[in-house]
Amino acid sequence: MYPRPFHYHRASSLKEAATLLAELGEEARPLAGGQSLIPLMKLRFANPSHLVDLNFIPGLSYVKQDAGTFRFGPLTRHAEVEHSEIAARIPIIHDCAAGIADVQVRNRGTMAGSLAEADPSGDWAPVLLTLETQVCCLGPKGERPVPLAQFIEDAYTTVLDPDELISEIAVKAPPTNSGGAYLGFKRCAPVYPSAAVAVQLTMEDGLCREARIYLAAVGLTPIRASEAEAALAGRPIDPQTTRAAAEAARATADPQPDMRGSADFKRQLIFTLTQRAVDVAARRACGEHVEVSHIYA
């Protein structure tokens, strides 16, 4: 399968890439990891006339920390995040990075590309939404930071202008009494999850001080499960509160029936995954080392 013919441009800096995108107009697209864009082009769902390749720009793949903020580059691959020191310290980051597709896709696909595509089943958006995340958008007119919650507007739609690129993703480091988990149900490794839940809990004196819960792949965008969060806030994490949160999350989910399952099936997945993710997040918040991975059919 070949995509439609297109013109190939190789940018030597991010600024040049943004300028090229501005000159070439809306028929141009940036090429980062290409793990969604290339399959979409092969299926001819996406037919850009121009591709601006970012992969030859030096210095765009990094994971670093300064003053309590994690910084991910515009071309940082999932595999780099998976094997980073930050993933070793922040379990929800590792859960997410290590659970995306398979080795080959993780070697190419990028965190920024995942956010910019805004696929309803994408993994990074729900996970980074449970943390404080800013997306830095670079265009010919300059740079602007956008909170992730405002960055994604709809399915496959973000605030990025056609001539803008993500120049950095900045994530505030959670406090040491905070723990998270990202758990999904997948039919097999290379596919998106049928449903997934991202939970980040901050614990104090045995009580949940703050809960952030986002549901993935059961709506047009990641859905914040505010009622599930309220079921935990100020309470101990025990089987009763966990169950109440899971029931609230199930009611919040808004899944579509598709080849991954019926809407009821996905709601039930959300219930079970929320119970498990809350349990793991609470144990991690208390310093316990808990290894988890997605559940594979």
Place this chain on the structure above:
Amino acid sequence: MPETQRVPIKLKVNGKLSELEVEPRMLLVEMIREALDLTGTHVGCDTSFCGACTVLLNGLPVKSCTVFAVQADQGEVLTVEGLACQDELHPIQQAFVIQHGLQCGYCTPGMEISAYYLLSKNPSPSEKDIRKAIAGNTCRCTGYQNILRAIETAAEMMRR
């Protein structure tokens, strides 16, 4: 429709330098198979699912149906043809023979490249490590058990 652009690229495939001109939409796997006539790398699903087209690009396994050939410019590619040393099969290939790690053989080139990458990073992988390493390689014949055994056997042979 834009006029056909051709981009000159230079890359090493299995240690051998190649210089060619490609259309931007040419996929890496098509370049490997059709321009370089290295047909060991297979096209399975052509949707980035099955991993039959797995090659190493700059040392990392990728699905070559989901990378454009122009992106491999200035890079190095290793395909299944690059595993054997002259007439002697690579231990991974020998182990797939010994353990019957294939039936139809369609997934085998990609499977062996994934195994090669795993064993270069981790000479003594657990069964779980092997399963994770080949999670992006689909086999519709074997049920995977013999592939796991083949990779375990290859690891033993390579540790000797």
